[in-house]
Amino acid sequence: MSLEIINENEEKVSVKIKGVPLQYANALRRICLNGVPIYAVESVDMLENSSVLADEGVAHRVGLIPLKTDLESSKADNENDKIMLTLDSGISDETRTILSGDLKSQDSNVVPTSDDIPIVTLAPGQSIKFEAHARLGKGTEHAKWNSANIVTLTESDKDDERILTVESTGALNPKHIILSSVEQLASKLSEFKTTISEIK
Known part of the structure; x- marks a missing residue:
């Protein structure tokens, strides 16, 4: 997995994501929109x-x-x-x-x-x-807590490469939204892995 910033300003950032399954990339998109406090x-x-x-x-x-x-x-x-x-x-x-x-x-x-x-x-x-x-x-509680106005995930020419674009409400720096979302997703996956191992 790799992240590369391809466009950034105070309100919006676009990141190229490589080597990440679509399901995980979409989960990251949802967290960016309404999962960052x-x-x-x-x-x-x-x-x-x-x-x-x-x-x-x-x-x-x-x-x-x-x-x-x-x-x-x-x-x-x-x-x-x-x-x-x-x-x-x-x-x-x-x-x-x-x-x-x-x-x-x-x-x-x-x-x-x-x-x-x-x-x-x-x-x-x-x-x-x-x-x-x-x-x-x-934002999962109410839209007024959404950290981003718009979050899009678009396909690129390569199968394992996608562009994640985050437009902040201004509450947080857009790059901070992505980094926080990555940490949250990693934490959730770790918790899920632990839960599955306990079932065995």
């Missing part, structure tokens, strides 16, 4: 909301905002720890659009991947205030 908002405690959007609508939008995930630098001690993000719009005499950049995170390493994602529009005199709680999760 990232942070996403799980719950929102609404403290104040005078906008036209219901509390549930605001919570849904905030939950789908992708968050940068840096497990090495994060303040979370384990996977069950939660990171709190807060937003307090205050009151203004002007119409405003509240954006993801208005969220304040208690962990500078867990922040929205973009500051320009709209959350809600406030008319003059309206305000919104809430606390959002983010935790690690996998």
Whole structure:
């Protein structure tokens, strides 16, 4: 088995995979899409909301905002720890659009991947205030924890060679997604081998 990076940038990476059966390569593709843990908002405690959007609508939008995930630098001690993000719009005499950049995170390493994602529009005199709680999760639980937007596996001219392309949501570096997925696949295969040997 061999992996060779043929194209890479901050958002997307393409890797040439050689000597790997199609079943394993496809398993790797699935893990890249929804098997690598990232942070996403799980719950929102609404403290104040005078906008036209219901509390549930605001919570849904905030939950789908992708968050940068840096497990090495994060303040979370384990996977069950939660990171709190807060937003307090205050009151203004002007119409405003509240954006993801208005969220304040208690962990500078867990922040929205973009500051320009709209959350809600406030008319003059309206305000919104809430606390959002983010935790690690996998896309197998909910799509908001998908580490990648698109993962494709394409055939090449050679029978034992395929191209795996991963486009990240921005939460993780795309190369990190592939490396983490390879480790997970190897671990699962090792566990399966151990289970089979115990049956004998």
